[in-house]
Amino acid sequence: MKLLIDDADVNAIRRLIDYYPIDGVTTNPTILARSGRSPFDVLGEIRSIIGPEAELHAQVTARDAAGMIEDGRRIAGELGPNTFAKVPSVPEGFKAMKALVSEGVKVTATAVYTPLQAYLAGKAGASYAAPYINRIDNMGYDGVAVACAIHDIFRANGIACNVLAASFKNSQQVLELAQYGVGAATVASSVIDGLVKNPAIDAAVDAFISDFEGLVGAGKTMASC
Numbered sequence: 001m002k003l004l005i006d007d008a009d010v011n012a013i014r015r016l017i018d019y020y021p022i023d024g025v026t027t028n029p030t031i032l033a034r035s036g037r038s039p040f041d042v043l044g045e046i047r048s049i050i051g052p053e054a055e056l057h058a059q060v061t062a063r064d065a066a067g068m069i070e071d072g073r074r075i076a077g078e079l080g081p082n083t084f085a086k087v088p089s090v091p092e093g094f095k096a097m098k099a100l101v102s103e104g105v106k107v108t109a110t111a112v113y114t115p116l117q118a119y120l121a122g123k124a125g126a127s128y129a130a131p132y133i134n135r136i137d138n139m140g141y142d143g144v145a146v147a148c149a150i151h152d153i154f155r156a157n158g159i160a161c162n163v164l165a166a167s168f169k170n171s172q173q174v175l176e177l178a179q180y181g182v183g184a185a186t187v188a189s190s191v192i193d194g195l196v197k198n199p200a201i202d203a204a205v206d207a208f209i210s211d212f213e214g215l216v217g218a219g220k221t222m223a224s225c
């Protein structure tokens with residue numbers, strides 16, 4: 001499972017890229033609005049931070065297919081080869097997906113709440129479909145189960161599309177999808193930090209260092225003892 005950052009905070013992205021094996025960044029219009037900056041300025045800066053190989057997903061904002069196609073062309077044209085135009089999985093969106101894919105633009109189908117939206121997006125040629133795990137949970141359904149069902153539908157039908165699960169609120173949701181082996185998860189910075197936040201882990205590492213310093217002297221390490 002690939003791991004992406006669901007954020008447009010360039011400082012957070014720079015820090016997480018430095019520490020963790022990250023495969024890319026996703027944004028949406030709400031996330032971009034939070035930055036308070038011009039959208040293509042932020043997206044260009046994110047691209048320069050993550051480098052040309054990492055994935056960058058940016059969302060179209062037009063309401064009709066013709067506008068979505070224009071948005072998708074600009075996103076793909078200005079942000080480098082590993083860029084995906086995120087298109088909502090609504091009727092106008094499916095029409096736009098087919099056109100963009102036929103032009104060679106990589107598409108991520110977003111705003112996915114049901115397996116059949118993802119099925120249609122996959123058949124339209126999208127590379128990813130993004131089910132909103134926590135939002136589905138909040139509606140009284142099981143977001144992880146929906147994502148797993150989508151993964152199975154793609155495999156059962158020979159559809160070359162992957163799940164890019166989104167809208168996570170806790171580590172357990174990420175864990176269950178990693179166990180199932182879905183294609184990718186995009187996770188907010190605070191939730192990525194939480195993946196390895198555990199007092200037992202910190203206590204274990206502290207004890208190793210204290211014991212070693214007791215042997216060789218405070219502040220000494222394997223390199224300096």
Ligand SMILES: O=C(CO)[C@@H](O)[C@H](O)[C@H](O)[C@H](O)COP(=O)(O)O
Nearest residue numbers: 006026027028110130135166167186
């Ligand atoms: O769709 C993608 C990635 O394709 C995400 O950026 C997606 O928009 C976000 O994860 C969700 O909108 C965030 O949902 P929430 O945290 O507001 O529940």
